[in-house]
Amino acid sequence: MTPALPIPEPLPGGDAAPGAGAPAGGVSRRGFLGYVMAASTLVAAADLGLSSPAAAMIPSGPQIPELYDLGDAQTDAARPTANLITIRITENGEAEFALPRSEVGQGITTSTAMIIAEELDLPVDKVHVTLAPARPELAFNQLTGGSNTTVSTYTPIRVAAAIAKQALLEAAAIQLGSVVALLVSKAGVISAPDGSSITYGELAPIAASPVTRPVGIVLKDSSEFTVVGKPQNRVDAHDIVTGKKRFAMDLDIPDALPTMVCRPPTLNGTAKSVRNTLTVQAMPGVTDVAIIPTGVAVRAKTFGQCIDAIRALDVAWNPGTVEGQDDASVLANLRKAELPLLVPNVPLLAKQVNASFEFMFKSSAALEPYCAIADVRGDRAEIWAGLKVPIVAQVEVAKAVDLLQTQVKVNVITGGGSFGHKLFPDHAVEAARASKAFGKPVKLMWHRADEPRQGRMHPMATSRIRATYLGGQVLTFEQRHTSVSTDFTHGFGEMISSLGAQLPTGLGNLGYAELIFTLTQELPYHFGLITQTLTETDQRFKTGSMRNIYSPDVATANELVVDMLAAKMGKDPLAFRLSTLKDARTKAVLKKVAEVGKWGRPMPAGMAQGIAIHKEYKGSTACLVEIDCRPETVNRPIRDGVGGPRVTKAVIAIDAGLVINPRGLEAQMMGGFADGLAMALTGSVHLKEGHFLEASWDNYFYTRQWNIPPDFTAIAMPSNGEQPGGAGEAGVACSVAAVACAYARATGRVPKRFPINHDDPISFEVKPFIPPVPQSPTDGLDWTF
Amino acid sequence: MSQHTFIVNGTSVTVDVEDDVRLLWVLRDVLKLTGPKYGCGINVCKACTSHFNGKAFNPCAVRVADIGPDDEITTIEGLADTAPGDLHPMQEAWLEHDVAQCGYCQPGQIMAAVALVNKAHAQNREITEADLDEIRNVCRCGTYSRIREAIKAGAANM
Numbered sequence: 014m015t016p017a018l019p020i021p022e023p024l025p026g027g028d029a030a031p032g033a034g035a036p037a038g039g040v041s042r043r044g045f046l047g048y049v050m051a052a053s054t055l056v057a058a059a060d061l062g063l064s065s066p067a068a069a070m071i072p073s074g075p076q077i078p079e080l081y082d083l084g085d086a087q088t089d090a091a092r093p094t095a096n097l098i099t100i101r102i103t104e105n106g107e108a109e110f111a112l113p114r115s116e117v118g119q120g121i122t123t124s125t126a127m128i129i130a131e132e133l134d135l136p137v138d139k140v141h142v143t144l145a146p147a148r149p150e151l152a153f154n155q156l157t158g159g160s161n162t163t164v165s166t167y168t169p170i171r172v173a174a175a176i177a178k179q180a181l182l183e184a185a186a187i188q189l190g191s192v193v194a195l196l197v198s199k200a201g202v203i204s205a206p207d208g209s210s211i212t213y214g215e216l217a218p219i220a221a222s223p224v225t226r227p228v229g230i231v232l233k234d235s236s237e238f239t240v241v242g243k244p245q246n247r248v249d250a251h252d253i254v255t256g257k258k259r260f261a262m263d264l265d266i267p268d269a270l271p272t273m274v275c276r277p278p279t280l281n282g283t284a285k286s287v288r289n290t291l292t293v294q295a296m297p298g299v300t301d302v303a304i305i306p307t308g309v310a311v312r313a314k315t316f317g318q319c320i321d322a323i324r325a326l327d328v329a330w331n332p333g334t335v336e337g338q339d340d341a342s343v344l345a346n347l348r349k350a351e352l353p354l355l356v357p358n359v360p361l362l363a364k365q366v367n368a369s370f371e372f373m374f375k376s377s378a379a380l381e382p383y384c385a386i387a388d389v390r391g392d393r394a395e396i397w398a399g400l401k402v403p404i405v406a407q408v409e410v411a412k413a414v415d416l417l418q419t420q421v422k423v424n425v426i427t428g429g430g431s432f433g434h435k436l437f438p439d440h441a442v443e444a445a446r447a448s449k450a451f452g453k454p455v456k457l458m459w460h461r462a463d464e465p466r467q468g469r470m471h472p473m474a475t476s477r478i479r480a481t482y483l484g485g486q487v488l489t490f491e492q493r494h495t496s497v498s499t500d501f502t503h504g505f506g507e508m509i510s511s512l513g514a515q516l517p518t519g520l521g522n523l524g525y526a527e528l529i530f531t532l533t534q535e536l537p538y539h540f541g542l543i544t545q546t547l548t549e550t551d552q553r554f555k556t557g558s559m560r561n562i563y564s565p566d567v568a569t570a571n572e573l574v575v576d577m578l579a580a581k582m583g584k585d586p587l588a589f590r591l592s593t594l595k596d597a598r599t600k601a602v603l604k605k606v607a608e609v610g611k612w613g614r615p616m617p618a619g620m621a622q623g624i625a626i627h628k629e630y631k632g633s634t635a636c637l638v639e640i641d642c643r644p645e646t647v648n649r650p651i652r653d654g655v656g657g658p659r660v661t662k663a664v665i666a667i668d669a670g671l672v673i674n675p676r677g678l679e680a681q682m683m684g685g686f687a688d689g690l691a692m693a694l695t696g697s698v699h700l701k702e703g704h705f706l707e708a709s710w711d712n713y714f715y716t717r718q719w720n721i722p723p724d725f726t727a728i729a730m731p732s733n734g735e736q737p738g739g740a741g742e743a744g745v746a747c748s749v750a751a752v753a754c755a756y757a758r759a760t761g762r763v764p765k766r767f768p769i770n771h772d773d774p775i776s777f778e779v780k781p782f783i784p785p786v787p788q789s790p791t792d793g794l795d796w797t798f
Numbered sequence: 799m800s801q802h803t804f805i806v807n808g809t810s811v812t813v814d815v816e817d818d819v820r821l822l823w824v825l826r827d828v829l830k831l832t833g834p835k836y837g838c839g840i841n842v843c844k845a846c847t848s849h850f851n852g853k854a855f856n857p858c859a860v861r862v863a864d865i866g867p868d869d870e871i872t873t874i875e876g877l878a879d880t881a882p883g884d885l886h887p888m889q890e891a892w893l894e895h896d897v898a899q900c901g902y903c904q905p906g907q908i909m910a911a912v913a914l915v916n917k918a919h920a921q922n923r924e925i926t927e928a929d930l931d932e933i934r935n936v937c938r939c940g941t942y943s944r945i946r947e948a949i950k951a952g953a954a955n956m
Contacts, residue, residue: 118900118939246896253901254889254908256833256874263832271827297799297816315815315823320839380837380845380938381902429835429902430938461838653842654934676896680941684899687940710936711842718942719931725943789820789839793859796841797850798913 043232045168047176048097048225055102055220057177057228061113061154062096063169082532084164084631084739096150098166100129100173102181106201106214108135108174111145114166115157115401116249117379117431118684119741120677123248124163125170127673131240132174132233134198135213137248147403147423156504157401158436158558160630160739163673167737168232175230184220185211235671235735242732244676249427261398261426262384262458269386270300272447272455273319275309275326276467278782279333279703281555284309288327296322303450307467310447312455317789320460324784334553336703340473343497343551343700344371347475350550351495354479357542363483366577371766372566373697374497374705375471376713377559378464381429387444388454389414394421398441399428405504406438410445432688433558434469436503460786462708465698470705471559472497472549476570480540485582487593490540490574494530494567498549500556501525524549530563536571537628538593560688564629564746566767569693572625572750573763586754587612587624598733599626599633602666605728610637610664616759619643620661623755627746630739632669636686636751638662638722642759651719653711653777655695657770658759659720660752663690666728670738675729678740682727685744687716692745693752695720697771708780708787714770803867806831807876810867817863822846824862825873833874833905837936844935847906847913848873854913874905877912881956888912891952899939907935907945915953925953 047059101109108129116122126140133140148155154165182193185203188211189196197204204210235241252258277283284304287293293302293311298318302311311322335343354367385398387410394416400406403423411418428435444457459468474496481488530547547563579589587607594600603626606612612624619642626635639662649656665682672678695714698705707713727744749767757763766772780787803812806829813828822839825831825848834857837845841859848857849872850865857871865871877886885893888908898904910933918925930946937945 118902120899246893247898249901250893250896250898253898253904254874254885254892255878256831256905258901259832260835260902262836263826265830271823298819315819315827316836316839317819317823317827318816378938379900379902380843380936381835381900382837428900430900432938458836461840461843680896680899680944683943684940687937687942709838709840709842711840715936715938716940716942717936718933718946721942721946723927723946787840789822790841790859791818791820791861791864793821793841793856794850794864796859797853797855798917 043234044229045172045232046227046229047172048227049176049180049222050099051223051225052221054104054217055177055180056099057173057180058097058099059169059172059176060096061098061151061166061169063172084159084161096154098169098173100177102177102213102217104214104217106212106217107139107141108133108177109141111143113145113148113151113155114162115399115425115428115435116144117399117401117428117435119681120247120674121162123245123677124673125166126248127240127245128167128170129174131238132171133178135201137240137245139201142248144425144427146425147407149404149407149418151404153504155402155404160741160743163737164631164739171232172230175232176228179228179230180220181213181216184216188216188219241673242675245674246676258427260381260429261386262381262456264386264397264426266386266388266397266454266456269388269454269456270312270314271316271319272310272312272444272457273316273323273460274305274307274443274463275311275323275328276463276785277308277330277333278785280335280467280705282333283331285329285331288329293322293325296325301451301453303447305443305446305450307443310450312447312451312453316458320786320789323786324788333703335700338703339701340373340699343473346551347473347495347497350548351475351477352493352546352548354477354491354493357481357489357491359481359488360483363481363488364581366480366574366581368570368574368577368763369475369477369765370570370573372474372476373767373771374473374700375559375692375697376465376468376707377432377434377471377557378468379428379430379432379434382461382464383440383459383468384457385440385444386454386456387441387448389445389448392420394445395424396421396441396445397424397426399426399431399435400438400441401431401436402438402504406441409438409442413442414445414449432560437469437557462780462786465707465713466705469555469557470698472499472554472556474566476566478570478574480574480578482578482582487540487578489542490536492545492567492570493548494546494563495548497554497556498552499526499558499562501529533562533564533629534567535628537595537599538575539595540593560685561742561745564627565689565692565749568625568627568746569750569753569767573753573757576754576757577763590626594626598668599628602626602633602635602668602730605666605730606635606637606664609726609728610662612637619759621755621759623751623753623758625747625750625754627750629746630743631736632667632738632743634665634667634743634747636663636665636747638751638755640752640755640759642756654717654719655714655770655776656719657694658756660690660722662724663722664726664728665744665748666730667743668730668733669740669743670732670734670736672729672732673737678729679727681740682744683725685742686748687721689745689748690720690752691716692749692768693756694768695770697768699775704782706775706779712777802862802865804865805868805870807872808879813862815862818861821857821860821862821865825857831873831875835902835906837903844910845903845906847909847935849909849913854910874909877909886912887955888952890955891948894951895944895948897941897944897948899941903935903937907937910935911949911952915949915956919956925949
């Protein structure tokens with residue numbers, strides 16, 4: 014079968030809407046080819062590689078992401094994969110679709126249902142979106158990351174839905190004795206002018222095709238949208254609030270008993286031997302004990318008995334990868350790798366601003382800890398887990414248990430958050446190894462303590478900036494970002510670099526990290542000569558992205574320097590940004606938050622406003638916050654937590670291009686803000702003597718209710734254009750930057766290290782490293798309320 | 799192993815399990831009631847928040863042997879049955895405000911919210927911002943602002 018391509022000629026009666034536009038060559042922007050598949054009910058298909066033409070041109074300016082960004086690279090990487098996604102119409106008149114992406118809370122099952130409902134003229138609750146298992150033939154086109162899901166799947170999903178509707182209309186015309194042009198489809202019913210009607214359910218078997226046939230269609234014009242762009246509550250909300258939503262840990266797979274791993278006392282250590290295997294195997298509930306590459310796995314009737322077993326294990330450990338190391342030694346290592354800042358070639362009278370920032374290790378763990386069910390047999394394996402790159406999981410599991418990739422089935426389960434964590438199949442591989450070692454199915458779960466201590470980290474980084482200015486103009490802006498190596502082996506790096514010659518000139522030879530940095534970082538100001546480079550070093554840590562890769566750190570450094578430049582030139586931070594920003598969309602979101610947040614209103618001493626922007630994911634964001642840094646606030650007592658400066662108000666706005674679901678988009682801004690708040694003020698791990706100290710939520714201070722601004726507003730700007738932008742990560746960078754800028758203005762000190770509380774005395778009692786997990790308390794009934 | 803009898807969501811159950819197994823694992827691994835979630839196992843993340851005789855508690859920190867035959871455990875699965883209508887007013891408020899994202903913490907958030915509002919109402923007062931600041935349930939998706947709105951709305955119907 015040939016790949017589906019945009020139809021070379023406009024279809025009859027097709028693309029007449031003014032403004033729909035016809036790119037060069039007369040290709041209709043809304044005319045596409047897809048298929049009605051051979052099946053007993055109506056199944057419509059489109060090639061997942063279909064998308065709007067990306068701006069794949071050679072950049073002429075200094076900033077590559079303006080013309081070709083990471084999202085374009087992801088979309089282009091998907092393009093050559095000629096593989097089909099299918100929408101099935103059931104005899105109940107409902108639509109079914111298996112999305113080859115992973116729902117981890119970002120709301121893509123809801124937005125995808127909306128897109129299908131729109132094109133099919135069905136109510137959203139009649140569209141059932143599930144998650145596709147690993148489909149190796151999709152290659153790079155089954156990766157959930159870079160806030161790219163809707164960007165890359167919007168068009169192919171619409172095409173498949175439109176083909177289904179056309180087939181329904183054609184079948185209805187025959188049944189109702191009318192013609193397609195006179196029929197009206199609404200809410201799953203097709204009506205003829207004589208008042209007769211027929212439902213999608215009745216039509217589904219009639220519209221089915223005995224052979225697969227290509228079909229040309231024209232997509233609905235966005236001016237006709239009645240679902241897309243309207244606020245829609247989540248499709249899984251009822252299951253969530255009644256406790257019915259199932260995560261990997263909630264699945265009842267026969268004989269997959271609870272399994273946990275006793276982990277080494279130092280980072281990335283390994284087990285040498287177990288001195289008391291028989292004793293532990295005889296403990297209540299325990300069925301199996303075995304050494305695996307990441308520690309000692311135990312299987313028991315309940316997870317509580319796994320915890321007991323882990324605590325009883327007497328293990329001889331091999332050293333880890335950073336024995337004796339701490340934050341300071343890792344930072345010193347980073348400093349050695351930093352590239353020098355240049356002495357810019359600017360007029361003698363030009364002045365300089367120099368700044369250097371440090372970003373500490375952060376844990377990207379979600380609330381659902383890593384969990385995977387594995388059933389490994391001699392000739393096959395099956396996995397159930399939250400996975401954003403299930404094809405890589407399939408490959409890695411196969412390698413780990415000596416099977417062929419085709420012998421491994423990987424089921425994608427909705428995840429309890431990801432934030433970058435579930436890009437990696439660490440949990441699936443570990444579960445497979447345990448299942449193989451025991452010869453039995455396992456439901457493997459990480460203890461919470463395992464996550465910040467042995468789980469993926471956002472890497473420590475430094476960012477140095479030198480800017481020059483003269484006469485109210487910024488002449489140069491030079492940024493040198495240096496980071497502990499970011500692990501891109503989950504497929505993202507391979508996906509992007511596979512494009513090779515398709516990438517803008519000069520990028521083909523960069524490593525994964527440098528390439529991704531170059532494709533994501535854009536400083537959207539008229540600041541003369543802008544250079545931003547990344548250097549990575551030190552591969553001893555297990556790292557990954559954390560609801561963004563580089564942007565929150567880079568943007569924080571940049572926006573603090575923008576404020577420093579404004580101050581040096583005697584300009585207001587808002588006015589300076591508005592006068593130097595390049596594009597109207599970023600200016601518009603900035604003006605919006607300034608207006609809603611009442612920028613410039615008087616604040617008492619110790620409190621201040623901060624404002625910042627970010628441009629990425631085909632959109633623009635801006636955030637305004639007010640922070641209270643007065644001692645009575647900073648030092649307010651919090652049991653088993655940290656208070657510190659309190660952000661009392663936040664306003665965040667996004668222009669995400671074409672908005673599918675404004676309610677979901679605002680939710681993502683709220684979540685992105687909460688992440689940014691932790692990155693700025695409270696959330697980090699401390700490396701000391703070769704291990705991370707933090708072991709739970711009473712040590713690792715992600716944002717909590719007592720940190721949240723009582724006054725919070727998220728604004729989804731009206732749809733702007735025909736291209737949907739990203740949402741999941743888009744709110745983080747401007748949020749962390751705005752909080753940092755507000756803190757600097759409230760205290761009169763520009764913070765150099767993030768989060769700003771990282772160097773405070775450790776506020777918690779460090780939990781033991783042997784045994785590696787704490788026992789559950791027994792005093793729960795003393796804390797009822 | 800020994801037998802333990804208690805009431806879960808209105809029904810008396812008997813389980814055969816060691817005394818010191820925490821109730822969370824009895825609910826999840828033995829009774830297959832998976833609404834209460836594991837997030838830490840040490841009573842800090844509050845993802846397993848359920849009700850013990852009508853008050854919020856965390857089953858990860860209670861031994862099954864410490865629960866008596868007349869003690870009533872309510873999990874998220876049984877919350878709707880404690881109020882008239884299809885759903886509890888707090889669940890309705892959660893839907894109305896579209897609070898959930900990944901949904902993992904939300905059963906615990908809702909159970910904590912109901913208890914918090916009941917406590918305030920028992921003191922003849924409404925929920926305050928200070929009460930909301932006291933909620934310890936972690937939401938790693940960062941839905942805190944909508945949780946606050948939903949609690950205020952749910953409280954108005956309780």
